[in-house]
Amino acid sequence: MNTANETTLDGHNQGADNDHEHEPMPTGIKRWLFTTNHKDIGTLYLWFSFIMFLTGGAMAMVIRAELFQPGLQLVEPNFFNQMTTVHGLIMVFGAVMPAFTGLANWLIPMMIGAPDMALPRMNNWSFWILPFAFLILLSSLFMEGGGPNFGWTFYAPLSTTYSPDSTALFVFSVHIMGISSIMGAINVIVTIVNMRAPGMTWMKLPLFVWTWLITAFLLIAVMPVLAGVVTMVLTDKFFGTSFFDAAGGGDPVMFQHIFWFFGHPEVYIMILPSFGIISAIIPAFSRKRLFGYASMVYATASIAILSFLVWAHHMFTTGMPVFAELFFMYCTMLIAVPTGVKIFNWVATMWRGSITFETPMLFAIAFIILFTIGGFSGLMLAITPADFQYHDTYFVVAHFHYVLVTGAIFSIMAAAYYWLPKWTGHMYDERLAQWHFWSSVISVNVLFFPMHFLGLAGMPRRIPDYAIQFADVNQIVSIGGFAFGLAQLIFLAVVIKCIRGGKQAPAKPWEGSEGLEWTIPSPAPYHTFSTPPEIK
Amino acid sequence: MKHLLFSVLMMLFAPNLLATDMPLNMTQGVTEISSKVYHLHMVILYICCAIGVIVFGIMIYSMIHHRKSKGAVAANFHESTKVEIAWTVVPFIILIIMAIPATKTLIAMEDPSDADLTIKVTGSQWKWHYSYFDHDIDFFSILSTPREQIEGKEAKGEHYLLEVDKPLVLPINRKVRFLMTSDDVIHSWWVPAFAVKKDANPGFINEAWTKIDKAGTYRGQCAELCGKDHGFMPIVVEAVSEADFETWLASQQQLTEDKAQQAQAALNQTLSQPELMTLGEQVYLARCAACHQPNGMGLPGVFPGLVKSPITVGKVGAHIDIVVNGKPGTAMQAFANQLTATEIAAVVTYERNAWGNDTGDTVQAADIEKHGQQEAQ
Ligand code: HEM
Numbered sequence: 001m002n003t004a005n006e007t008t009l010d011g012h013n014q015g016a017d018n019d020h021e022h023e024p025m026p027t028g029i030k031r032w033l034f035t036t037n038h039k040d041i042g043t044l045y046l047w048f049s050f051i052m053f054l055t056g057g058a059m060a061m062v063i064r065a066e067l068f069q070p071g072l073q074l075v076e077p078n079f080f081n082q083m084t085t086v087h088g089l090i091m092v093f094g095a096v097m098p099a100f101t102g103l104a105n106w107l108i109p110m111m112i113g114a115p116d117m118a119l120p121r122m123n124n125w126s127f128w129i130l131p132f133a134f135l136i137l138l139s140s141l142f143m144e145g146g147g148p149n150f151g152w153t154f155y156a157p158l159s160t161t162y163s164p165d166s167t168a169l170f171v172f173s174v175h176i177m178g179i180s181s182i183m184g185a186i187n188v189i190v191t192i193v194n195m196r197a198p199g200m201t202w203m204k205l206p207l208f209v210w211t212w213l214i215t216a217f218l219l220i221a222v223m224p225v226l227a228g229v230v231t232m233v234l235t236d237k238f239f240g241t242s243f244f245d246a247a248g249g250g251d252p253v254m255f256q257h258i259f260w261f262f263g264h265p266e267v268y269i270m271i272l273p274s275f276g277i278i279s280a281i282i283p284a285f286s287r288k289r290l291f292g293y294a295s296m297v298y299a300t301a302s303i304a305i306l307s308f309l310v311w312a313h314h315m316f317t318t319g320m321p322v323f324a325e326l327f328f329m330y331c332t333m334l335i336a337v338p339t340g341v342k343i344f345n346w347v348a349t350m351w352r353g354s355i356t357f358e359t360p361m362l363f364a365i366a367f368i369i370l371f372t373i374g375g376f377s378g379l380m381l382a383i384t385p386a387d388f389q390y391h392d393t394y395f396v397v398a399h400f401h402y403v404l405v406t407g408a409i410f411s412i413m414a415a416a417y418y419w420l421p422k423w424t425g426h427m428y429d430e431r432l433a434q435w436h437f438w439s440s441v442i443s444v445n446v447l448f449f450p451m452h453f454l455g456l457a458g459m460p461r462r463i464p465d466y467a468i469q470f471a472d473v474n475q476i477v478s479i480g481g482f483a484f485g486l487a488q489l490i491f492l493a494v495v496i497k498c499i500r501g502g503k504q505a506p507a508k509p510w511e512g513s514e515g516l517e518w519t520i521p522s523p524a525p526y527h528t529f530s531t532p533p534e535i536k
Numbered sequence: 537m538k539h540l541l542f543s544v545l546m547m548l549f550a551p552n553l554l555a556t557d558m559p560l561n562m563t564q565g566v567t568e569i570s571s572k573v574y575h576l577h578m579v580i581l582y583i584c585c586a587i588g589v590i591v592f593g594i595m596i597y598s599m600i601h602h603r604k605s606k607g608a609v610a611a612n613f614h615e616s617t618k619v620e621i622a623w624t625v626v627p628f629i630i631l632i633i634m635a636i637p638a639t640k641t642l643i644a645m646e647d648p649s650d651a652d653l654t655i656k657v658t659g660s661q662w663k664w665h666y667s668y669f670d671h672d673i674d675f676f677s678i679l680s681t682p683r684e685q686i687e688g689k690e691a692k693g694e695h696y697l698l699e700v701d702k703p704l705v706l707p708i709n710r711k712v713r714f715l716m717t718s719d720d721v722i723h724s725w726w727v728p729a730f731a732v733k734k735d736a737n738p739g740f741i742n743e744a745w746t747k748i749d750k751a752g753t754y755r756g757q758c759a760e761l762c763g764k765d766h767g768f769m770p771i772v773v774e775a776v777s778e779a780d781f782e783t784w785l786a787s788q789q790q791l792t793e794d795k796a797q798q799a800q801a802a803l804n805q806t807l808s809q810p811e812l813m814t815l816g817e818q819v820y821l822a823r824c825a826a827c828h829q830p831n832g833m834g835l836p837g838v839f840p841g842l843v844k845s846p847i848t849v850g851k852v853g854a855h856i857d858i859v860v861n862g863k864p865g866t867a868m869q870a871f872a873n874q875l876t877a878t879e880i881a882a883v884v885t886y887e888r889n890a891w892g893n894d895t896g897d898t899v900q901a902a903d904i905e906k907h908g909q910q911e912a913q
């Protein structure tokens with residue numbers, strides 16, 4: 001077919017001895033629909049995630065516009081609830097998780113010296129079912145009665161007896177997202193276990209690979225639990241079961257136990273790959289080896305194990321027995337220890353390094369500081385008596401946005417800037433990128449920091465209108481929100497500009513970076529490591 | 537569009553128009569427990585700040601002094617067992633120190649024994665119901681902020697969204713036990729000044745307690761997303777001296793008796809249609825409009841409209857029945873024990889004649905009473 005295309009994308013730089021035959025590559029939409037190439041699929045995931053990020057962001061703008069001043073101005077409370085719900089679902093399942101899967105696709109084979117993911121056809125499926133899941137979810141917003149309005153945590157019986165009919169679509173779309181995640185996770189595990197280049201021993205794996213391996217096990221463990229709980233919601237609502245209905249012998253609090261048994265590991269699913277990214281970027285721009293590699297691996301593993309023992313810290317007010325509250329308080333506090341180890345290791349890596357501040361490093365540094373602030377508020381939330389005051393207020397909203405936006409999302413942006421030269425073959429526009437960084441880091445703190453105060457002053461979360469005393473701070477928060485939203489358009493501009501052209505990137509554009517991905521040319525050829533590399 | 541423009545203008549000119557002071561920290565509250573919780577909060581906050589200052593301090597130091605542009609050359613170390621053990625063990629010890637007072641406070645908070653007074657708190661979409669054990673007093677407590685204020689047609693009052701028609705009245709210096717439950721979805725009863733936040737779960741009963749030190753009015757809100765008007769079900773507690781509380785109890789018991797008599801008398805009374813319509817409109821706006829909307833249109837797919845609906849223009853009996861008994865498995869509550877027979881009669885009359893329904897029917901308190909008797913047979 002298009003041979004010109006084929007040769008430019010397929011650099012054949014891995015030596016002339018490759019014995020594989022290429023089928024001619026389809027062009028246009030077919031290339032993307034049928035692709036089994038890890039780089040193509042990675043690209044699809046990343047673009048999908050960015051589109052979802054903007055979609056969920058638009059909903060956040062609706063929320064912040066309504067909360068700009070007290071009173072009901074723009075939207076009805078029922079629609080407001082749909083916005084908070086779908087915003088949460090889209091950001092968690094549509095923006096953060098697919099972005100990490102995209103990065104895994106692009107990077108894991110290149111980092112371990114493998115030619116592709118182990119199960120390329122499944123890889124294609126796990127991406128291509130995702131857009132349908134989100135189309136279903138979004139279309140439910142236009143149904144009579146509206147889309148899901150029970151919060152991203154969909155507590156029963158609000159999500160069963162009292163939910164709109166579109167709940168069936170919500171359940172179905174979560175099923176599809178779950179299947180996609182599980183397939184992605186299986187692929188990651190099989191690839192890492194079987195396809196490492198000879199000599200790539202476990203303790204030589206880049207931390208991004210390690211953290212993703214552990215994340216993949218978490219995914220396989222808890223996504224079925226999520227699938228189970230949405231199915232129970234479905235049958236409670238439509239088929240007369242009473243899992244969560246006391247009148248039929250069920251228990252609404254059991255819903256929360258099942259949901260958070262998924263939900264807490266889920267939050268680590270959204271942060272462990274970040275730890276891997278930051279552990280690549282901090283050493284690169286400090287020009288110094290990562291401090292405490294082994295303890296990083298052990299810390300990640302212990303966080304993953306502990307994450308199964310803390311779920312009920314989301315449920316302190318549900319009326320658990322005291323001993324259960326104590327158990328979950330202690331375990332939650334314990335998680336702060338391995339998390340602290342990671343922070344200390346990054347700081348020790350920077351200590352007496354030779355630091356420069358390119359955009360990936362700026363985002364990584366902001367990650368360390370702001371994620372730590374989120375960790376601090378997490379520690380405060382772990383103290384059960386204090387959590388009675390914080391729970392379900394804006395303090396919690398501040399906490400999880402610090403760990404997810406300035407944590408997970410900042411790490412994703414750091415990763416994008418760090419590996420863009422490898423992906424596109426061009427250097428991104430550093431000046432524009434720095435604009436993106438500074439406008440983001442300032443606005444994000446105007447957006448989320450005052451939320452701590454709102455929560456402490458007593459403003460509950462998930463309300464479309466509030467008492468007069470909260471007016472000023474909400475106004476500041478909304479302004480921060482609009483600014484942060486706008487700032488992300490700069491990111492879009494940088495990425496498009498970088499794909500279109502720019503300074504030619506060398507194989508290794510960053511002086512201090514390490515890893516196999518920097519040994520291949522930029523842009524990375526369509527097929528890499530068809531013969532395994534030599535690992536010293 | 538007009539709203540959008542307005543918002544933009546507000547953003548430019550009015551950051552301080554609504555200035556009321558918001559506390560920037562957790563309240564110390566008015567109970568021994570709430571003050572303990574406050575101190576726990578401050579201790580953990582200070583610990584976090586101290587760790588933050590040290591860690592970020594070191595980081596910023598190296599960002600300033602170990603930068604390449606200053607000629608810094610990277611050192612070679614990349615592990616140190618001693619240091620790594622230290623920064624695992626030290627945080628662990630800090631956490632243990634923190635866990636001790638937290639455990640003590642928690643155990644104290646979870647001990648509702650030996651209460652002087654027990655009150656059952658029932659949440660339902662979107663109001664609270666209080667029932668005083670052993671005193672035969674119970675009432676609903678509903679948001680009293682007028683709709684006009686919420687929609688911006690009137691200036692907002694001082695206690696906008698934090699005011700109710702009838703507050704919960706509690707004595708100070710006595711241990712009050714709450715039994716929380718719900719009639720529909722999960723709600724959460726929260727008064728920051730007492731550091732009490734407990735979920736009201738349908739079909740289950742949760743316990744909490746408080747002992748208030750200072751008389752005053754304390755405000756809180758529902759803390760668990762419970763549907764459309766979750767933001768509109770505040771809690772107001774009037775804490776009064778023990779003597780005043782006794783007086784209040786007596787007056788409430790009197791009120792209960794008077795009401796029962798009135799209700800009895802009303803059964804023999806026939807109201808004119810205009811009278812029924814006026815009363816009916818009041819009741820409708822207070823109790824029904826949250827779901828069925830002031831204009832009777834409902835929210836398609838969520839709450840049914842009442843304009844020319846089979847119930848409101850169909851048989852009177854069915855209409856009375858659904859108001860009295862509700863519709864199980866939906867958000868439609870049974871109003872039999874929330875409204876008097878006269879009020880139910882008025883609201884049914886209103887619904888059957890408002891918004892062009894024009895059935896011409898009037899329903900009297902006696903009809904409601906009759907409906908109840910027929911049911912009992
Ligand atoms: C030191 C580590 C952490 C601790 C001790 C911690 C603790 C907690 C606690 C106790 C809550 C429940 C608060 C409440 O509802 O009253 C909470 C909520 C939450 N945390 Fe964390 N957390 C930590 C790190 C993280 C991380 C890394 C993430 C995600 C990347 C995260 C995401 C969330 C989310 C999303 C919620 C709110 C869920 C909801 O109710 O919608 N947390 N955290």
Ligand SMILES: [Cu+2]
Pocket residue numbers: 263264267310311313314
């Ligand atoms: Cu959690």
Ligand SMILES: [Cu+2]
Pocket residue numbers: 722723724758759760761762763765766767769
């Ligand atoms: Cu509520």
